[in-house]
Amino acid sequence: MKHLLCVLLCVSFIFPLTALDTQSYSFIDHLLSISQAKAPEIYEDGVIFTFPSTYRRVGIAFAHEGYSRVYWFKKLLKHDDIPPGASKNQSGNDLVGFKDSGILFYVYEYPREVRELQYRLVIDGLWQRDPLNPLYRTDPSTGLAYSVVTLPPPSPIRSTYDAPAGSLRFSFSAAPGERVTVAGSFNNWDPFMYELEEVSPGFYLLTLPLPPGKYQYVFFYRGERVLDPNNPRKVYTRDGRTASEAIVP
Known part of the structure; x- marks a missing residue:
């Protein structure tokens, strides 16, 4: 990379x-x-x-x-x-x-x-x-x-590492009643496939089972591409965009 x-x-x-x-x-x-x-x-x-x-x-x-x-x-x-x-x-x-x-x-x-x-x-x-x-x-x-x-110490990745083994957990905070989706290298960047569930007012959550490896992803909120605000790890994708990155051990 x-x-x-x-x-x-x-x-x-x-x-x-x-x-x-x-x-x-x-x-x-x-x-x-x-x-x-x-x-x-x-x-x-x-x-x-x-x-x-x-x-x-x-x-x-x-x-x-x-x-x-x-x-x-x-x-x-x-x-x-x-x-x-x-x-x-x-x-x-x-x-x-x-x-x-x-x-x-x-x-x-x-x-x-x-x-x-x-x-x-x-x-x-x-x-x-x-x-x-x-x-x-x-x-x-x-x-x-x-x-x-x-070099500075590595920043912890918070939002995706509290998930069960073999999965990633995506969380997002926004206004209540919104539609938030996640897309990434795990679904060919399809912005419609995975929608987060609003588990409490304004707090959205989704857990995806995934095989071990590195995954790049972004959220889609109100039609905008949004990096994970709780994940300081950012990488550049092949098309020149920036994405958040997480690892399934």
């Missing part, structure tokens, strides 16, 4: 953002607000790494993966105010309406079990620590420096 996220964000700067929901747009809007390369930033469930685009190629590799794979940074493209009638040759851009922000970036959705990211950069073919990150250590066995990002 973390690889998909990086590709998704890059593509989103080239194609219109109207296909993305509010949460996904919020993440991209934050990314586009970055004005210069800086130390890594934790935002939602990911870490945003940036670097000046004056370098030809920048990659990143992580200690918990044994530095076995390099993830390459992408150019952060922003909207360019091109005068009416100007061509891409006149503006100097390869993409009409976009300009190079001077920033390379990579977004990494860190594993929930990892409490500290240890990483090194590959800058124009040379391995080194991140010069924009003041936090680093030196490996005593090799003498090589690596950069460090301290």
